[in-house]
Amino acid sequence: MTCFTLQSRTSDYLEGTLSESLKREAEDHLGNCKECHARHRHYRLILAAIANQPKSTLPALLKKSPLTNPLPRGPTSQPTLIQWESIPWLLRTLIEGVGIVVFILFGTYSAPKIRALYEKNIDKSLTDFHESTHLNEILPDTVDPVLPPLQENPVNLSGSQAGDDISGEDDSEDDDDVHVGRSQLWRFTLKTVSPDELRPQVVKALTEAGVPLSLPGLGGIQVPGGIEFDLVLPQSSVPNIKHFLQKMAPPPFSDKVNSPSGSENFTWYRVKSKRKLPEGTSQVVIWLSQPN
Amino acid sequence: MGSTKDSVDHFVRSYGDLLFDLCESILWNPSSAQVAWRSIFKKIRNGCRFQRFSSYERSWVLRIACDKLLSFYAQGSQKFSAADQIKLDSTENPNTRIKNFNSYFHKLRPELQILLLLRDKYGIPYSEISSALAAPESSLKIQRQQALRALEEWLWNDR
Numbered sequence: 325m326t327c328f329t330l331q332s333r334t335s336d337y338l339e340g341t342l343s344e345s346l347k348r349e350a351e352d353h354l355g356n357c358k359e360c361h362a363r364h365r366h367y368r369l370i371l372a373a374i375a376n377q378p379k380s381t382l383p384a385l386l387k388k389s390p391l392t393n394p395l396p397r398g399p400t401s402q403p404t405l406i407q408w409e410s411i412p413w414l415l416r417t418l419i420e421g422v423g424i425v426v427f428i429l430f431g432t433y434s435a436p437k438i439r440a441l442y443e444k445n446i447d448k449s450l451t452d453f454h455e456s457t458h459l460n461e462i463l464p465d466t467v468d469p470v471l472p473p474l475q476e477n478p479v480n481l482s483g484s485q486a487g488d489d490i491s492g493e494d495d496s497e498d499d500d501d502v503h504v505g506r507s508q509l510w511r512f513t514l515k516t517v518s519p520d521e522l523r524p525q526v527v528k529a530l531t532e533a534g535v536p537l538s539l540p541g542l543g544g545i546q547v548p549g550g551i552e553f554d555l556v557l558p559q560s561s562v563p564n565i566k567h568f569l570q571k572m573a574p575p576p577f578s579d580k581v582n583s584p585s586g587s588e589n590f591t592w593y594r595v596k597s598k599r600k601l602p603e604g605t606s607q608v609v610i611w612l613s614q615p616n
Numbered sequence: 617m618g619s620t621k622d623s624v625d626h627f628v629r630s631y632g633d634l635l636f637d638l639c640e641s642i643l644w645n646p647s648s649a650q651v652a653w654r655s656i657f658k659k660i661r662n663g664c665r666f667q668r669f670s671s672y673e674r675s676w677v678l679r680i681a682c683d684k685l686l687s688f689y690a691q692g693s694q695k696f697s698a699a700d701q702i703k704l705d706s707t708e709n710p711n712t713r714i715k716n717f718n719s720y721f722h723k724l725r726p727e728l729q730i731l732l733l734l735r736d737k738y739g740i741p742y743s744e745i746s747s748a749l750a751a752p753e754s755s756l757k758i759q760r761q762q763a764l765r766a767l768e769e770w771l772w773n774d775r
Binding site: 331332334335336338362363366367369370371373374375377379380381382383386387390391 | 624628632633636637640641646649650653654657658661714717718721732733736737757758760761764765767768771772
């Protein structure tokens with residue numbers, strides 16, 4: 325018998341169902357062939373391992389009612405489920421009902437608070453973002469602690485034009501004291517929801533543009549609808565002020581950024597002033613207005 | 617109803633333990649084994665009303681059990697993870713490997729596992745296994761040899 329023949333009759337040999345002559349041939353071959361001998365020894369070990377595997381018995385739950393009781397879903401959920409089901413149904417229902425009511429009450433009580441907290445956080449983060457990306461970018465230094473005082477609303481000055489003429493160049497029939505065309509009025513309007521917050525920034529921008537702190541009206545004037553600065557400044561400082569204010573303006577709400585007079589929240593225009601102004605100076609009116 | 621219940625009780629008494637052990641050995645998970653066992657017995661309950669058993673009752677039960685087990689196995693019984701497979705393959709010492717015999721045994725195809733268990737653990741004759749697995753006896757003998765050869769290679773041959 326060859327290795328191949330023995331291999332093909334392994335099953336019968338191991339079962340002991342080979343005929344006497346074949347069995348003798350197989351044993352002769354196993355005596356001569358070390359490889360087949362080792363392999364068959366291994367086969368017997370494997371069969372012994374299979375035969376000696378421990379046998380599981382049917383769980384009592386299945387034996388008691390093979391097809392009716394619900395099966396546990398897993399070893400971890402088994403004790404909990406059984407313990408829960410062992411509670412009388414009346415008590416179980418009561419506990420479940422109370423649990424649901426408590427859950428609903430808790431939800432009703434806590435939902436507005438959670439929402440308020442969430443909105444507060446959103447507001448705070450928006451404010452921080454706006455301050456950090458906008459105002460602080462323009463004027464990173466701290467605001468001058470020596471802020472000129474804000475004046476109260478004086479008579480005849482309510483954010484409108486005191487002594488200026490926005491009708492422009494056609495007005496040539498004024499009285500002789502007025503030197504039409506010699507001086508200019510620059511009017512800048514910044515729309516902001518909080519003029520008070522923007523006021524220190526404007527003051528700082530003005531002082532950086534060379535305006536002395538002692539200049540009357542530098543602190544601004546509180547008028548209905550906002551804060552106004554009415555200043556007489558050297559003409560050379562006006563471009564710098566315009567540049568600062570343009571940067572300071574809140575971002576536009578629409579795509580009017582490229583309009584000739586500036587963005588939606590920053591508008592400016594220039595007209596001839598009727599006021600008597602020294603040579604080389606311009607009247608600058610900065611109007612921090614709250615949007616309607 | 618009474619007769620069906622009696623029949624089910626008879627089947628549970630006669631084959632309950634055997635089938636449960638078979639389920640647990642193949643599926644390798646007690647929870648899955650319970651589900652599979654119940655599924656087998658539901659099928660037995662539905663089928664026993666139309667059977668006139670004589671000598672092939674166990675073959676019929678085993679046929680149902682094998683079908684269900686193969687189906688459950690295909691649905692996703694516990695299989696080796698890649699890490700387990702690497703761990704098994706990297707074990708050098710044959711003595712350590714034989715200690716993990718069950719792990720190597722479960723690397724076999726489920727049909728071969730059932731064949732070895734039915735034949736060598738429970739001593740069921742080839743004729744009944746042939747009926748249960750729907751394969752001729754000669755084929756089963758060859759499959760058994762192949763299974764033994766595969767196990768022998770996994771356990772003893774140097775890799």
